Amino acid sequence: MRVTMDIGTVEERAGPRQFGPKDDMPEEYRKAATRMIQFHANSEIMGAYLERPFIRQAPSLDRKLAFSAKVQDEIGHGQLLYRAAENLGIKTRKQMLDELANGEGKFLNCFHYPMDHWWETPMIGFFVDGAAMRRQATLKNTSWEPYAHAMDKICFEEGFHIKHGESILRELATGSRKEQELVQEAFDEWWPRILQFFGPTDDQSTHHDFASAVGLKTMGNDELRQAFLNAYLPKARKYGLEIPEYPRIHEHNDGRYEVVEDDLDWNEFWQVAKNDFEPGVAQIDSRKAAREAVAWVRESMETPSAGSSAGGVPGAAD
Amino acid sequence: MIWEVFRQEARGKYHTHCGNVHAPDKEMALMFAQIQHGRRRPTHSLWVVPGEEIGEVDAEETTFGGTTDKSYRWAMTFNTDEDFAEEIAASQREQEQAERADRAGESDEDEADETATGAEATEEGESA
Numbered sequence: 001m002r003v004t005m006d007i008g009t010v011e012e013r014a015g016p017r018q019f020g021p022k023d024d025m026p027e028e029y030r031k032a033a034t035r036m037i038q039f040h041a042n043s044e045i046m047g048a049y050l051e052r053p054f055i056r057q058a059p060s061l062d063r064k065l066a067f068s069a070k071v072q073d074e075i076g077h078g079q080l081l082y083r084a085a086e087n088l089g090i091k092t093r094k095q096m097l098d099e100l101a102n103g104e105g106k107f108l109n110c111f112h113y114p115m116d117h118w119w120e121t122p123m124i125g126f127f128v129d130g131a132a133m134r135r136q137a138t139l140k141n142t143s144w145e146p147y148a149h150a151m152d153k154i155c156f157e158e159g160f161h162i163k164h165g166e167s168i169l170r171e172l173a174t175g176s177r178k179e180q181e182l183v184q185e186a187f188d189e190w191w192p193r194i195l196q197f198f199g200p201t202d203d204q205s206t207h208h209d210f211a212s213a214v215g216l217k218t219m220g221n222d223e224l225r226q227a228f229l230n231a232y233l234p235k236a237r238k239y240g241l242e243i244p245e246y247p248r249i250h251e252h253n254d255g256r257y258e259v260v261e262d263d264l265d266w267n268e269f270w271q272v273a274k275n276d277f278e279p280g281v282a283q284i285d286s287r288k289a290a291r292e293a294v295a296w297v298r299e300s301m302e303t304p305s306a307g308s309s310a311g312g313v314p315g316a317a318d
Numbered sequence: 319m320i321w322e323v324f325r326q327e328a329r330g331k332y333h334t335h336c337g338n339v340h341a342p343d344k345e346m347a348l349m350f351a352q353i354q355h356g357r358r359r360p361t362h363s364l365w366v367v368p369g370e371e372i373g374e375v376d377a378e379e380t381t382f383g384g385t386t387d388k389s390y391r392w393a394m395t396f397n398t399d400e401d402f403a404e405e406i407a408a409s410q411r412e413q414e415q416a417e418r419a420d421r422a423g424e425s426d427e428d429e430a431d432e433t434a435t436g437a438e439a440t441e442e443g444e445s446a
């Protein structure tokens with residue numbers, strides 16, 4: 001019989017793609033990895049729901065098609081990640097999907113905010129996907145092999161999402177005066193949330209130390225935020241977006257950016273993180289309603305002979 | 319009974335198909351797989367799967383990726399620059415490679431490699 005690996009051995013052996021379902025990992029590792037991957041999977045799903053309305057609302061056929069392909073990709077990313085998490089033996093996919101529906105499942109801060117207008121879409125499609133992609137590229141080297149394998153496929157697909165997002169941003173930023181104003185308004189509103197994407201600085205993040213010691217994470221929040229600003233701040237400027245005065249961002253001589261953390265609303269951030277933020281709760285609930293409305297599809301796939309559920313009227317997702 | 323064999327070259331890599339063996343049960347299949355496919359090529363792990371349990375659909379029965387123009391889901395379609403972030407450039411490179419391979423009618427470059435490997439391993443198995 002195999003003996004459970006102790007934390008010391010895990011830390012010693014930690015490296016890219018070093019552990020898989022065959023390794024008897026200590027519970028602490030399996031729980032930490034589950035927390036991380038479940039959060040990631042939930043975020044893919046909630047992001048997809050946020051963008052789904054734009055399959056209809058996009059102003060041209062090309063954009064509608066691209067949005068439908070993108071939303072399909074994101075749901076697929078969620079499914080890949082639930083499988084990678086399930087492999088850890090802590091939670092089943094069903095448990096994780098139920099937790100997302102009942103408000104226990106945590107997900108990315110940016111997806112707790114409603115997105116109502118076309119001119120907001122590059123905020124998610126370019127900046128948030130771009131930030132996510134910075135992090136995901138580093139996760140190709142995570143120590144949990146199934147997570148790294150999921151990342152291979154996700155990163156393959158993401159290039160399209162971000163270029164599509166940038167292409168919408170460029171169109172709006174080079175469009176009419178009105179469009180330029182609207183995209184600037186959207187940017188003012190979303191920019192602080194985007195800066196909070198990477199969470200608070202590392203010394204305030206509770207889970208970081210263990211996750212990096214066992215190779216689940218390979219880069220800290222600060223470093224990722226830095227890498228994000230390096231690539232995306234010049235992009236915002238390129239499209240004539242004015243960086244809001246607050247939160248202040250100091251640019252040091254060595255090229256490092258420093259975000260003044262006190263200028264950001266951390267009360268709201270932690271409210272969001274606990275799923276207590278009202279607009280976010282509304283999003284969790286509307287996804288739950290959509291999921292319940294199409295339960296009959298899942299049921300009929302599992303037991304094709306049963307026919308439609310007794311008396312129930314088959315619903316649609318919206 | 320035929321067992322399909324999948325080899326993983328090193329920890330963390332993918333198991334890829336490398337051939338098949340005749341064997342009456344799983345244990346024997348694992349042993350034959352080791353002899354035929356795990357001796358000369360770098361091997362970290364082998365999987366054996368009963369051939370008859372494998373489902374297949376091929377390009378004669380279906381059109382993978384659909385029949386309509388789906389260029390809207392490729393990074394190359396959007397003419398913004400990808401070089402501002404290495405991970406976007408890498409993603410596009412992979413997509414370009416996939417598209418080229420698809421046009422050339424093969425799944426990817428590794429496949430030719432694997433076929434050659436299979437032949438080599440079979441010879442090795444025979445001489446064992």
Ligand SMILES: [Fe+2]
Nearest residue numbers: 044073074077
């Ligand atoms: Fe995604």
Ligand SMILES: [Fe+2]
Nearest residue numbers: 074129158161
């Ligand atoms: Fe995406």
